[in-house]
Amino acid sequence: MAFKSAVLSGITMERLNALCAVVEAGTIVIAAGPDPNRQSLFSRHIKDLEKAFGTTLFDRTGKTLKLNENGRRVVLATHTFFGSLDDVMNSAVAAAETVILGANEAILRWLILPNLGELMASEPPLRFEVRSLPSEAALREIQTGRIDLAVIRTEVMAEDLESEPIAPIQHVFAIPRTLLRTKEGAEVFEGRPMPFAELGSDPFFAKSARATAKALGLNILPIIQVESFSLLMSAVESGTAAAFIPTIAARSLPEQRFAQVSAEAMKEMDRSLSLVWYAKSADSRPSIRRALTRLKRALA
Structure with missing residues (x-):
């Protein structure tokens, strides 16, 4: 041709x-x-x-x-081309091929990294480079070929991408028991002001958290605003404030020190996630296809 x-x-x-x-x-x-x-x-x-x-x-x-759009297409094609050549070179010397994955910090910390051993264990070897990116930024990066795969909120999906839905992120209200008189989580519904930690870097999440607190009748008293889910967890772990945190993150909180409250109204905070990629990139790079297979299995 x-x-x-x-x-x-x-x-x-x-x-x-x-x-x-x-x-x-x-x-x-x-x-x-x-x-x-x-x-x-x-x-x-x-x-x-x-x-x-x-x-x-x-x-x-x-x-x-x-x-512009023409430039984006050229850059995407160039990244795919150079990435394919790198894969061939690495394969020739039996080196691990690199796949770049973007997702927000919470997804990386509690969903991707705990499965890293499984993702890297199979043969032939893969090397993952992970980048902490909000969904909108990850979408832009994958559209220019600067990353190979992304896990993003489903609602920001672009039509020119291939996608695979993965399990949604759910949330609980986590409270240090030192902030509770009775040490029981149900106490938060009594209307007493509850010191509260907010996530400032994600307006969508912050708005959803406030709306959910109002729907539940929680009297939250914001005392700290942080820029990442890791810092949100740290605020809870310090015993200083309660917060809405991902259920997968809350598993690490010891029950004797922290109460966790779940309610039907919290379903409004659920986030549908999708693993996304460009079909042409996956078609031309076996390393991306292998990474997709492993990610689908690990995140199922």
């Missing part, structure tokens, strides 16, 4: 690599470093690629570059 792009003089591996570096760094200056000559070289590489493809790859506002 003859590929038109293979005979275009303006398309080289060096230029494609420079394009990916600029997208990864965000600007030509950061990607090329402080050397003005290298910055000019990177700028020429991008212009040469645009000339070869016959279209712009970025929308330009002053010196700001924003990857």
Whole structure:
């Protein structure tokens, strides 16, 4: 099969690599470093690629570059191409092939990492690089090929991705027993103010938590706002505040020190999750297909 792009003089591996570096760094200056000559070289590489493809790859506002849809498709194809070559090289020397997985911090900590041994144990070996990303950011990263797989909230799914639903994340209200007079979790429904830890980095979750607390008749008193689920857990573990936390995280809390409350109204906080990927990337890279098989089995 003859590929038109293979005979275009303006398309080289060096230029494609420079394009990916600029997208990864965000600007030509950061990607090329402080050397003005290298910055000019990177700028020429991008212009040469645009000339070869016959279209712009970025929308330009002053010196700001924003990857457009054509650019996104070129970067995705380039990542897939280079990733496939890396897989071949690693396979030739029996080295573990690398798959990049993105998900939010809670999913990585309590869903992915506990299964890491199973994910890496099978032959041929795989090496996972995990990146902590909110669902929206993970979606953008997979659309440009900067990550290979992602676990995201189902509602932010894009139509051009393949997906597999996985078990939803459920939540409980976890309370240090030192904050309870009777040490029983049902006490939280009596209306007494309850010191409460909020997740500030996720407006969707914070809004859902407040609405659920109101529906349950909980008199929450926010005393601390944190930026991750790990810190939310730390606030609870310190005995300082109660919080809504994932059920899978709450399993590590000793019953003698913490009460856990579940209620029907908390189902509104459930998060449907999907494992997502690009079909073409999986078709061209056996390492991604193997990672998908292992993840589906581990997260079932």
